Amino acid sequence: MEFQQKSLLNYCIALGDDSLTLGHRLSEWCRNGPFLEEDLALTNVSLDFIGRARLFYSYAAEVEGQGRSEDDLAYLRDCREYRNFLINELPIGDFAFTMARQLMVDAYDMVFFAGLAQSKDPMLAAIAAKAIKESRYHLRRSEDWIKRLGDGTEESHERVQNAFNQLWGYAAEMFEMADDEQQLVDAGIAVNRSELKPDWTSTVHSVLKEATLDIPADDWAIGGGREGEHTEHLGFLLAELQFLQRTYPGQQW
Amino acid sequence: MNRQSLPLFEIFIRSKRGLDHRHVGSLHAEDPAQAMDYARDVYLRRSEGVSIWVVRSSDITASQESDVESFLDPMDDKPYRHATHYKLPKEVDNM
Numbered sequence: 500m501e502f503q504q505k506s507l508l509n510y511c512i513a514l515g516d517d518s519l520t521l522g523h524r525l526s527e528w529c530r531n532g533p534f535l536e537e538d539l540a541l542t543n544v545s546l547d548f549i550g551r552a553r554l555f556y557s558y559a560a561e562v563e564g565q566g567r568s569e570d571d572l573a574y575l576r577d578c579r580e581y582r583n584f585l586i587n588e589l590p591i592g593d594f595a596f597t598m599a600r601q602l603m604v605d606a607y608d609m610v611f612f613a614g615l616a617q618s619k620d621p622m623l624a625a626i627a628a629k630a631i632k633e634s635r636y637h638l639r640r641s642e643d644w645i646k647r648l649g650d651g652t653e654e655s656h657e658r659v660q661n662a663f664n665q666l667w668g669y670a671a672e673m674f675e676m677a678d679d680e681q682q683l684v685d686a687g688i689a690v691n692r693s694e695l696k697p698d699w700t701s702t703v704h705s706v707l708k709e710a711t712l713d714i715p716a717d718d719w720a721i722g723g724g725r726e727g728e729h730t731e732h733l734g735f736l737l738a739e740l741q742f743l744q745r746t747y748p749g750q751q752w
Numbered sequence: 753m754n755r756q757s758l759p760l761f762e763i764f765i766r767s768k769r770g771l772d773h774r775h776v777g778s779l780h781a782e783d784p785a786q787a788m789d790y791a792r793d794v795y796l797r798r799s800e801g802v803s804i805w806v807v808r809s810s811d812i813t814a815s816q817e818s819d820v821e822s823f824l825d826p827m828d829d830k831p832y833r834h835a836t837h838y839k840l841p842k843e844v845d846n847m
Contacts, residue, residue: 534758536779536790543793640789647782 503686506679507620508562510689512572513582513677513725515555519573520733521587521604522548523740525597533594540640544601547633554626574744578734579727586669588724588733592662595655598644599662605638606702607673607695614690623688642706649710660712667715672722673699760809761787763794765801773805784808 525545532538556569581588586604591597612634615627648659674696676684683689707714723729743750758780764773776795781787787806796804815823 534780536781536794540790540793543797636792643786643789 502679503682504562506683507688508559509582509677509679510683511555511559511562511623515552515559515572516581516583517587518548518555519552519740520581520583520736522546522552523736524587524589524591527591528597541597544637544640547637551626551630551633554629558622558626570744574741578729578737581724581729581733581737582727583724583733584669584672585721585724585730586666586673588730588736589666589669590732592665593658595648595658596662596665598641598648599659599666601637602641602645602706603666603670603703605634605641606699606706607670608634609638609702610695610698611690611692614695618689619687638702645706645712646710649707649712656711659710663707663712664715667717668719668721670699671720672724675722675725677725758782761791761806762809762812763787763791764805764807765791765795766803766805767801769802773803778809781806 522545525541525548528538528541529545530538532541552573553569556572559572560567560569586600589600608630612627612631616624616631618624618627645659648655650656674692676691676693680689680692684691704714759782760778761781761784762778763776765776766773779787779790779794781790784806788804791804791806795801
């Protein structure tokens with residue numbers, strides 16, 4: 500496999516992993532939502548991310564051309580082979596934590612997919628065009644909730660402020676390029692993520708301000724997801740996600 | 753959040769341009785904007801519509817069941833009140 504094809508494969512897998520891990524986390528709210536309407540909304544968002552993962556994995560399988568399927572990529576890779584940003588694999592926490600993470604990821608997705616929609620790779624551009632419509636709605640929801648929680652009761656304010664304090668350092672890796680990514684940027688295929696931070700910052704800061712929240716200090720950062728170095732939480736996530744295929748290989752609906 | 757404390761909203765959806773909005777159900781939300789978002793998630797996930805109205809249920813003044821007899825009786829003994837004797841052109845299908 501030539502270098503660029505290998506890089507494209509890694510790129511698609513990483514994007515699929517971002518979507519699948521977060522989609523799985525959101526699915527954990529199914530039947531546990533704070534009330535029926537929000538339960539349905541969270542599950543819908545979860546399905547958007549899982550649908551996105553399928554598109555990226557299917558394309559990755561096509562790029563690889565070794566007979567692996569989207570299911571093989573989702574169910575038969577181990578932690579170290581997953582390439583998602585760490586923020587996506589963190590446990591759901593309380594509702595404030597879930598929505599705070601969602602704001603950070605949705606704001607990122609809006610700028611990232613706007614860039615990817617311009618990709619010279621027609622498949623990536625098409626997936627991005629679909630994703631950006633979903634993300635616009637996701638962001639509308641997460642902005643709304645952060646403002647409600649931040650500017651709500653003393654308890655909701657404290658919980659959502661704590662959530663942002665715990666999450667803040669996970670944003671850094673969203674803007675750090677992986678080793679083989681620059682070549683794809685030069686070829687007009689990938690997005691230069693190191694340029695996305697100002698737009699992301701302006702969205703997130705304005706929401707936090709309106710929500711009467713403090714913007715956490717940039718005094719810590721954690722990364723490694725794109726290199727396969729994960730938190731201890733991913734293993735548990737994959738155990739639940741993959742258990743059926745691992746126990747009954749090839750099992751189908 | 754205490755679900756009981758959330759106001760109830762009635763949801764109306766227009767399924768196609770040219771048709772009227774129809775009542776599809778109700779849901780709980782904090783305010784009209786949030787009711788609109790939830791209406792989308794609860795009732796519109798399979799492209800069932802092109803437009804949504806949300807109305808606070810408490811803003812609806814409804815007729816009372818006990819009034820039906822005197823208030824809503826169609827007065828069938830006065831057939832001239834019904835527009836049933838006109839021949840309608842075929843183009844008018846929703847009358």
